[in-house]
């Protein structure tokens with residue numbers, strides 16, 4: 001697959017790069033590193049993100065201009081990174097189908113291979129880790145700009161080496177990125193230590209809804225539109241909350257319900273060990289990884305909770 005990608009890059013000039021909506025550190029780091037990789041090869045790259053870059057990743061070096069609408073034009077190839085399905089890049093994704101060569105590079109086990117070229121490694125800690133291997137294969141010498149993006153992709157997807165997807169490869173690559181000038185304390189400071197106060201006011205409200213089920217093995221909490229309004233918070237302030245719930249002793253599955261419509265909730269599930277939450281979210285049309293997955297469920301808070309608990313029993 002890497003040989004095919006090399007050929008496509010060699011023969012093309014104008015490339016498109018994107019990732020999933022609500023981007024996380026792996027998504028942003030992957031996209032930006034690919035931007036610098038293509039630029040270093042003398043190619044043009046258009047970066048499309050449906051959403052704004054989340055505040056905690058604003059420090060990452062990327063293109064001066066990020067497109068928030070998919071242009072109605074044909075590219076030599078489109079890189080869709082860290083994204084389980086094409087529709088997840090956001091509305092207007094149909095425009096992209098004019099581009100014949102879509103290259104999907106990903107590590108989500110729910111990815112069914114929507115690209116013409118698919119590099120899927122579910123054993124990789126992050127998409128950033130796969131991209132590192134691609135850049136080495138392409139013979140690109142990594143700049144600091146690429147290194148800090150790859151480093152951030154890996155550390156955010158492994159929860160700073162706390163999750164089970166942390167492997168020796170992830171650590172080795174990060175060591176190499178450090179030698180290229182990446183400062184772990186600086187990255188961690190920007191990602192984990194630079195939150196607006198409102199995030200914590202919202203966190204307090206969410207904690208007050210915390211309940212456990214199944215002898216304390218399942219933790220559930222929710223956030224409503226009203227709580228967002230009361231605390232002057234935006235959606236991205238809840239990033240990482242489901243992971244916090246997973247820190248409770250004895251909890252194997254942590255579930256955060258976030259209201260996104262009058263009668264609709266976005267569900268984030270995090271698990272420890274062998275519990276496969278991608279399977280549970282799959283029942284509702286969502287997906288993700290074994291230990292981190294999401295989906296949408298319609299209903300009021302009680303109905304949604306009941307649906308989840310019933311699905312978990314299955």
Ligand SMILES: [Mn+2]
Nearest residue numbers: 026082127157
């Ligand atoms: Mn990822």
